[in-house]
Amino acid sequence: MKHLTVCALVGLTILSLVAWAIQPRPIADGRTVLVWVSDDNPARREQIDLFNRLNPEYCVELDPANAGSEKVIVQAIGGVGPDLFDCYDGFQLSAYVKSGIAWDVTDELAKAGIDVAKEAWPAAFPNALYEGRTYGFPTNACTNAIWFNKDIFDRCGVAYPTGAWTWDEFIRVAQRLTVQDDAGRVRHFGFLCDWWNWPQFVAQWGGRLYCEDGTRCTVDGPEACQGIQLMQDLIYKHHVMPSPVEEAAMATQGGWGSGTITFFGAGKGAMALGGRWWLCTLRQYPNLRLGAVESPHGPYRVFRGYGRATCINRSSPRRAAALEFLKYLAGKPYNDLVNHQADALAPVIRYCFTPEFLHDPEFPAEDFNAVWRDVMKAAVPDQISPFVNGNVAGRLFEKQLDLVKNGQKTGAEAMKTAARQVNEEIAKALEIDPSLRARYRAFTQKAEP
């Protein structure tokens, strides 16, 4: 027994030593390793390779497994966070700032002569700017336009769309492009759209998610409801967009939410609402003849703007080195690469006004790049309220949109419930958060005559 114990202990000690000896270590050639939590888009690897080539003293490594704000926040608070992490919307940035993990780089970027507010597309501001301070630099920026499949248009004898158009005009075209087979099944729909683009429909009708100061959810206003109703009507009234069941029929798997880009790439839709970043996937369909045109508009010609920004972990011991990465994001090599990869649009406006952006010699068929650049001017980012947790509000909106999408509620019924629930959440937040309460009081008192 004694011998067995000693043998087990010795064995375990040896194994521990082996594990210690083979653990991952910083690269021994003196380079500083920076971990960047981002998505596993192949474009990201190229962007990293370029940075590492341009900055041989650093080595950025991608960590896609820990993408997700919950993981970033928990790890950073636990002291094992990444050096750099991505931020996808205004609420995420507020969460990172309020959690104390996003480093305020306003002064550092100013010293380097970089000003996000002057250089980048406004659509990407909420991802990098929070309450007048800068917490990151945009990695790309985007808005939605209409992708169209030229072959389907040719087959149906419909002329390619050219410019600004209304939803009424769009629906007439989409109806001609929705074609059924002999068995009565839809061969391709006139229009495909991800439901998470719903804020664009609200904005185009002049609706708002929240009132100006964010103190109240106003998504139950008649304008917002009209926008949401149009989304439902595109499915059940105009029959140009797939219902959830029809969408599932196009996928290899039934389930809630499937890939609109791949449906479009496979010719299941004649037109689709999407961003320039779709090209990263659509380029893989060699026979797809693509066109792009401005998205239809409602009473207001506005489009949903969004993007991504990269922030620095405030408690990273390598944050000075990480700052070099943000400077790289503001530079020409990175911006040219993003435009070439079609990972949306380069974050810095001036790099989108080059001949290479309009006509990339490697992709001569892509003659539509001007569309995104022009539409970006009318792009508005999603509204957030400082008085409600954006993820809670998102969940409540999503639940109601599920019911609209399923045809179980009208836009007005769903938005009425959503607004009530979000306003209840605002009330709860005010009850527990004194700083929020003070801010709310300041806003509401100012609003009173």
Next chain:
Amino acid sequence: MRPRARHREFVPAMGFLLPNFLGFVVFTLGPVVFSLGVSLSNWNLQRTIPFQWIGLENFLALLGSAEFWLYFVNTGYLMLGMPVAIAGSLALALLLSLRLRGIVAYRTLFYLPTFTSGVALMILWKALYNPSFGPINAAIEWLTGWHGPEWLLSTCNLLGLDVEQVGLTLKQWGLGARDALIIMGVWTAIGGNSMLLYLAALTNIPLELYEASQIDGAGRWQTFWSVTWPQLAPTTFFIVVMSFIGGLQGGFDQARVMTAGGPAGTTTTLAYYIYTKAFQEFQIGYASAVSWVLFIMIFVITLINWRFGSRELNY
């Protein structure tokens, strides 16, 4: 045993026990106690709210939250398949205890869902449930002419549970996402660990009891009812207790992989709600309170099981 000898055994015994005990303290007991403390606080990962001990406020808030009760009902609804799963595992175990050629192969085949990756199975079931091209609806249409339900896309359910409040409504009556998850759960459970436990228990029933029942002229059904079933009572009791615990804690994987808790929150269970509250909405204190309420529910139900179920063990 003399004290010296006892001491001599104590040291190596501790050497073996300590790693496990330390692991238990650090990774199980510690977090459990920590979560109890957190549930009494307003801890939020967004640090705008000053940390405060708020007593039972989280518990009172969740008990008054319509959302919590909706997801509690969802959790309970998904457990409705439990009796079918237990009866199915028993039936399967009885079949697999027969002395047939190649019985080991059959046992392996039926146990396959248990050692196959859960995520892979869920993806497979998503394809099976495709309302337009899924084999399940194809079979339903072939047999009945009816196109079949929308499965994972539908908020309907066999009890007609309302989507937005705890209550029943005819509008929601039908087959939907929750029923789809129940069917999948029953399929997985029938060939799972319960079947193995029943198989092991069946082999432990003394043959003399069967011989005696034969001598008494008992038929197959009488033998099962008077010999097999009472002899399996301890195993059944254990399986019921474990199924209740698993059922109340369950639903996370399916929600994460198959439905994202939708449509309209109909497949969100308490386990998924805890995850959402803690790691997506950063309300750690509230999520810990939900965990503790869930624990209390499990504990009470287990006690009830012991109180009433263990009476049946005196065969």
